[in-house]
Amino acid sequence: MTSRQHPAAVDEAEGRTPETLSGADIDYPVDVDRPHETAEDYSLTELLAVSAAHEIENGELAFIGVGMSLISGILAKHTRSPDCQLVTESGYVGSRPPGVVQSISDTVLGVDALFASNQFQIFTDNQRGLFDVGIIGAGQIDRYGNTNSTVVTGADGTYDHPKVRLPGSGGSNDIMTSCGRSVVMMRQDERAFTTDLDYRTAPGHLDGGDARERAGFRGDGPSAVITDMAIFRFDDDGEMVLSATHPGVGVDDVRAEVQWDLQVADDVSTTPEPTRGELAVLRAIDPTDTVLRGSDYIYEVGFEEWSERVMEQWKAFQDTQ
């Protein structure tokens, strides 16, 4: 088995912590002109995925779920953080999937995996504090980063008869409780950034201050929230602070989609745009637009075409490994 020698891989062989790659050190596994230059056109979804990938440092164990969080993890693994190890709740560790993941037991997760185990073991290791960063999704979030992915009760609804039944915790509760730090990916929406969660599915910084420490949580809780408009981080009290807005988005645009009086960093920046290389990798690993959804292609493509595109894509990536 030959693998390309990334600078980080050499570091790891010598027992040093691999550094996250940047600029010309990134070896993109796709053919693209001027890969290190800023991309000209990209969607907000693509910016969201790239931004989340930037939260995973090289050499980290990254606990990721289905959809946007997994495509971000795969992107990180194929670009800046080739020595991060992806951890999935169904039991796989260390996969290098050649394409997007449809479900949490997708067999692409078997490719190059170091460990194929079970859900009990993965969450036991998570509770033990063995994983560095987790990425979750949520339907609602409050100012301390507590999230809801269970029910939207609405005005007259209850837990048993909600207005909207969401999928439930999945691994988000366990990750936010015990993983080293957590990143939340969600849509920016005034109803979602709420002062009053309908249901607390996963613990953020609880009521702020040292509440997590008092609760005995091993993990540090949410460190970032990434939306289609902005990136938020948390202050020492555990409250969300606007850290960066995406290109073309103003601070007031974000404020309008948050129910509480939002804290804004003094040096609020503009989210770094994807490089041409990152965008090419992202589009290459999702040739049928299953996750990125820049189009309705995945709802229209026929079986034959779908299977051919997916197999071609896998082969292209497998040839680079």
Add this chain to the structure above:
Amino acid sequence: MTPLDHGAVAGESFPDAAGVASGSPTGSRSRRDKTTDLETAIDRYVPDGASVAFGGMGGRDPEAAAREIVRQEKSGLTVLDDARTTLFDIMVGAGCVDRYVGSWVGTSLISQGHNVRNAVENDVPHHLEMRDVSNFGSSLMFLAGAMDVPFVPTRSMLETDIPEHNPDIEVVEDPLGSGDDLALVPAATPDVAVIHVQRADRLGNAQIWGNVVNDHLKARAADRVVVTCEEVVPTETIQRHPELTKIPFYAVDAVVEVPFGSHPWHCYGYYYADLPFYREYGQRSRDREDFLDWLDEWVVPHEEYLERIGAERLATLERMEAQLNDLPPVDGDAEEEEGSR
């Protein structure tokens, strides 16, 4: 719950059954031929009102077995589980399920669980009662069941609304004095676990490649276990790779050979997931009438189901998986020697 029929299923008893002292000659611990057909296994082991756990998780799910449950119009089921996708949504829409205890419900990346939402939000076809746990909570409820203890403690779910709305979960201070709060997850002891695996022998030694999810725990927590598999193989094949046996014969009551038993999901080493198929399910389950048409079209005996999918399409799914992952090692196969490097 009335005790399930412990009677032997079809097939002759295994030659050396007499050599095993423990277990009744017909119980799960016996070493007998447990092979049967899908209709018989579901009819016998999944009575109306049963609590059921299903194996897999968006991969290696027992989809064919669940469709058979729908085909036999089972009702009043409680599903004790982790994360469930299409098979659960189909059963809920068909009215088979009254109650769910688990961590996540949906259908896929490209569709919501429309029937689950319709049942919880609008009581169509009737109300579905939900009891949430986290993913670790779901593993631990089966661990407790498998250990035959009332609960297992965890740090998950503290300081959230999960214990608030799931009265079965208790939060207590560590009785041994650390001062830590712990959530006690009660044991799940389903009446039956239905689990799809790559291969098993006639005794029920079930081998799994790739990830196991919670299947090894579900099989031990349940009173009865139905294993469906891609292939029934000779016991000698199992013996060549005993490390792959995740569920041993003494936990298994019935073995059914069901090729493509996880379609439209993946079966590691055998076939890839059929996204266009479950995409169509997602679209047609949005509307009640369309969903009922879908049921008429697809809830049919498994052989007929596979015919409707078509041999060519199934072969493509096999080819896709072959590009990703090796087939399981086979007894005495030269490829295995080469593949073991």
